[in-house]
Amino acid sequence: MLFQFGLTVIIFIGVFLYYSIKLNDIGDVDNVTASKTNFKDIVLVKDTLVEAPDKLKAENFESKVDNREFKNKTSPIGEKYVKSDVEVTGPKINPNKNNFSDIGKKLEVQNLQPMKDHGDTNMRKKDVTQVQKKYPIHLAVVACGERLDDTMVLLKSALLFTSSPLMFHIFAENSLLSKFEEQINLWPETTRKKNGYHIYNLSFPNGDQKEWQSLFKPCASQRLFLPTLLSDVDALIYVDTDVLFLRSLDDLWHFFGKFNSTQLVALSPESEDSATGWYNRFSRHPFYGELGVNSGVMLMNLTRLRTSDWMESMLKFYKDFKLKITWGDQDLINIYFYYNPDQLYVYSCEWNFRPDHCMYGSVCKEAEVEGISVLHGSRGVWHSEKEPAFKAFHFVIKEFAIGYGDMKDLVKKLEREITKTKYTQCGKLSKLFTKQIERIANTTNNL
Template sequence: MSASYRNMRRWRFPVTMVVATCCILYHYGAFTRIPGIGSISIKNFLGTMRFTTDPMDPVFVLILCHGKRVGIANEPTTRQIQQTMVMMKSATTLTARRLRYYIIVDSDEIQNELLNEMLDWPTDYRNKITLIFIPVWYPEGRTEMINLGSVCVIERLFISEIIKEESAVIYVDTDTLFMRPPEDLWDVFWKFTPTQVAAMSPCLFHYGTSKKSKTPFFGKTGLNAGLIMMNLTRMREFPGGGFIEANNKAFNKYRNDIALADQDILNIVFSQYPDHLYELGCEWNYRPWQCRLGKNTCPETSVTGASLVHGNTRAFVSGTEPKLQILYDCWKSHEMGSSLTEFYTNLTDTLHLVMLGDCKTQCCKLHAIDTVLTQQLRTYLQNKNLLKK
């Protein structure tokens, strides 16, 4: 990583202004406010700038890294970028608000590739989003912690210090798809009690069942770290010196037992401070393991559908879960601005064809799996009078 890159400023791109050369066009602040959290300002080369945005507009954090680590294969960056674009496409297609994405990267290449991909979006959709690129950052003296898991995964633990100009954000893995407006998730912040600093969905797998699980965990089945709602102001005021310090203490105590990197650390912390976590419904982080065990471990989705589908374990691209891959491929090929009703019809028809074929996975066999994957979109279209009830 070059010195110039390590020292780069936080560059903000209004996507409507991106040009083919991907040059830097603007450097400005765009901040959100949650009741009881306060306002933010930033210093930049133009002086102090303050911007007011709608407090209802969602703010997301993504992490994309090339990474170089001895003994561990590099993450296929092309797949990460593709997944990021498809995830943002699903969110932008369904939202009625403006979306802001903080994207933590470890190279200029990723930044430029994302901006190039964005050039193909219609102007109306580019108008809905702002991209804010930030270089990776780690606290000093945490080398052993940093080397846990895949490249950059531990970065999630440091977001409260990396993004100091925001009071609340939602971290989301790149291999996710929104099946309902992302603002429905953002609005959950208003359900937090005064002590709750974060929201995560139950893991429903691994914790309490796997021999590899040796660390304390939250609740009955632990938490999955693929989606984390963060009240950053409260995280900075977390008991014992702030949230990062709480994570450090958890790592120091259980370092020899940690199997799932930052996810284990988060489970340890919230097992110690359960009142500080708001437990999201499993519909907001529906993963292959919810349907791989011969039953739907998130049963409410069999009726109401999954709100966010998380294709971890490469389920969107590996061919191991045809139903989930069809969902991803349909979003990937969807032309923004074209009929969402036709998209829904094509999706449901394609999912049905898989059932007529030779799909033998547990997820394919799951009763109502098509409802799990499509009902939230159906409800959205019905509420818009774009589909008959």
């Protein structure tokens, strides 16, 4: 009995000493961390400053606290960025929780900081509502591979026909980042002062990055993750790199004001003709409506998307249907709106006019009335002889100089080049290509 009592006392004393030492150790660690942490030892993760990993310590950082600017820093994903708005205080969080979690859990992703940044960065903090645009129109594009030139022509078309300030969000692979900045710096000074841009590296869910990046067109699936990547942007227009604007983005932005209380996204139909439609004839997965929708021109209310199950659904649908999808992220978008049709606003084909709308005759009736508002050069028509009218239009916009041209002169060049293609079905509709630009030419002269 005495032996058992003594053994119990020894065990009790051992446990007491263990926890006493453990608590002291924790206190010592907190004190050391508090004394050593400074602006040279922190990084920005989801708008919160956290202690940097050892390899990112003070020797790699240069801080300027007075103007809230950190230069030559390394972001939490290991990429450099030039400028960002940061708070100088804030609670610490676990930097390992800034990536996508498993399906079924709340998805989180790092709030990206631009790697290259130009313009009033505070404009990103002033949200635009879906009803009234008070600040710059946000336009997002994703470019990989040989898409630099096409993207620059796309951005030029937006600048040529839009009077409101624009904020470009350009996602690109590493090899293109500096090239985009070089090209943008060639724009006239007045254009660069009026508009802004952010350039980001690509970011995909951990573990499946290669799959997502190679899904259909290179990197196009990046658009699926914009709601969490751009967590301080309220709404934006996403477009493929093979798109050209023939009309002010103000008019396209206007559709946000037509959303009802449940709608998150606006898209145009994939087809107007069931006899030639892809989804109704060949699809092996669910799709929206009778003919599906095309994702090349996409209005995204990011605020609403962030509160929906959009992100979780995309990962789930990819897992369930990846062996049955043909058009990558567009198919996943169609599957989503098949199950959530009340969340989609559909606008007409004039805002996403593709070769399918004219190659066998005119099938976009809205364009016959209003003219083409957005030209989508799908199927590689910018650089082939498949549809000469599309190629001619792209060539004229590419060669036209921002800030040094006359709108009426641009219309004449477009009419002259497209008229040469009247031996094709699309060329016969040449007036549709220039109708909106002629309207702009009647109200302004210089570009």
